[in-house]
Amino acid sequence: MIEVKEIRKNFKKVEAVKGVSLTINDGEILGLLGPNGAGKSTTISIISTLFPPSSGEVLYEGKNILKNPRGFREILGVVPQEIALYPELTGYENLRFFGKVYGLKGKELEERIQEVLEIIGLNGRVRDLVKNYSGGMKRRVNIGCALLHKPKILIMDEPTVGIDPQSRNHILETVKSLREEGMTIIYTSHYMEEVEYLCDRIYIMDHGEIIATGSKEELKEQISNEETMEVIFETIQDDTIKVLKNIIGVKAVNINDNDNRVTLIYEKGINILQLVFEKAQETQKKIISIQIKTPTLEDVFLKLTGRTIRD
Numbered sequence: 393m394i395e396v397k398e399i400r401k402n403f404k405k406v407e408a409v410k411g412v413s414l415t416i417n418d419g420e421i422l423g424l425l426g427p428n429g430a431g432k433s434t435t436i437s438i439i440s441t442l443f444p445p446s447s448g449e450v451l452y453e454g455k456n457i458l459k460n461p462r463g464f465r466e467i468l469g470v471v472p473q474e475i476a477l478y479p480e481l482t483g484y485e486n487l488r489f490f491g492k493v494y495g496l497k498g499k500e501l502e503e504r505i506q507e508v509l510e511i512i513g514l515n516g517r518v519r520d521l522v523k524n525y526s527g528g529m530k531r532r533v534n535i536g537c538a539l540l541h542k543p544k545i546l547i548m549d550e551p552t553v554g555i556d557p558q559s560r561n562h563i564l565e566t567v568k569s570l571r572e573e574g575m576t577i578i579y580t581s582h583y584m585e586e587v588e589y590l591c592d593r594i595y596i597m598d599h600g601e602i603i604a605t606g607s608k609e610e611l612k613e614q615i616s617n618e619e620t621m622e623v624i625f626e627t628i629q630d631d632t633i634k635v636l637k638n639i640i641g642v643k644a645v646n647i648n649d650n651d652n653r654v655t656l657i658y659e660k661g662i663n664i665l666q667l668v669f670e671k672a673q674e675t676q677k678k679i680i681s682i683q684i685k686t687p688t689l690e691d692v693f694l695k696l697t698g699r700t701i702r703d
């Protein structure tokens with residue numbers, strides 16, 4: 393078990409992490425969900441022993457990881473947000489290079505590269521130069537590099553940003569099967585669908601703090617007394633939002649300017665349809681469509697912060 397206790401990290405005047413505590417149980421996929429700048433990367437960099445916290449500590453099996461960072465790093469695989477590969481080498485050569493960095497050699501290294509290739513599925517492109525790979529393929533090799541030394545714990549920082557849907561699905565399935573083999577995984581993302589799909593437990597972060605935690609069911613339970621509705625207007629102005637916010641029983645209103653879509657979270661039982669139609673008429677706004685939605689983690693975040701994760 394990893395225990396993160398009250399860690400803080402200041403970068404000069406920026407308080408990136410403000411007293412975060414987490415537990416990560418053996419064999420689970422732990423999700424860290426939050427918008428850009430929430431402090432996810434800083435938190436996992438501290439867990440990865442990349443830099444120490446300004447205060448607080450991280451314990452692995454009861455011992456402070458900074459007392460023996462090398463020992464801890466041996467059981468840790470880290471997939472950084474930025475691709476860290478040599479573009480002028482092939483996928484195979486990159487794996488070989490990083491395997492050697494981990495101290496693997498000879499037959500053991502060859503066998504492990506083959507096993508890792510099996511896991512990441514490069515489909516015959518392993519002898520091509522990495523600079524000619526798609527974003528998704530680079531990402532898969534990056535993950536492969538972190539798996540070479542058979543880590544017990546894998547930390548993945550937004551591993552699906554900017555890649556094609558096929559690679560994304562492959563990565564999600566890989567993460568699931570690694571967990572089934574007993575690996576502990578810390579997975580950060582600002583894609584709530586991924587976190588919902590993969591993670592056994594989730595910590596939601598915002599502005600350097602944990603604002604909610606639990607399984608996806610437990611988190612959604614927090615909004616079990618509410619429902620979510622999406623309304624698309626022909627046009628919207630500030631007054632539209634103001635009148636919607638003022639409806640008694642409405643808990644949060646978020647607006648997406650791109651398509652004039654408004655998300656409302658409201659108490660179950662209020663006559664929301666009639667109220668929204670009345671307000672639309674009052675402000676002379678035409679409604680294009682209305683949809684009642686099943687609650688998602690995005691709605692939990694919206695209720696807690698008044699913003700969407702991708703604002």
Ligand SMILES: Nc1ncnc2c1ncn2[C@@H]1O[C@H](COP(=O)(O)OP(=O)(O)OP(=O)(O)O)[C@@H](O)[C@H]1O
Pocket residue numbers: 403406407408426427428429430431432433434435550
């Ligand atoms: N080395 C640094 N120097 C100064 N400020 C930093 C540094 N690293 C992070 N920050 C700031 O700390 C805050 C948290 O950043 P962090 O990268 O941990 O967030 P995040 O949730 O991982 O978001 P992202 O997905 O954008 O990386 C941000 O305001 C960021 O600008």
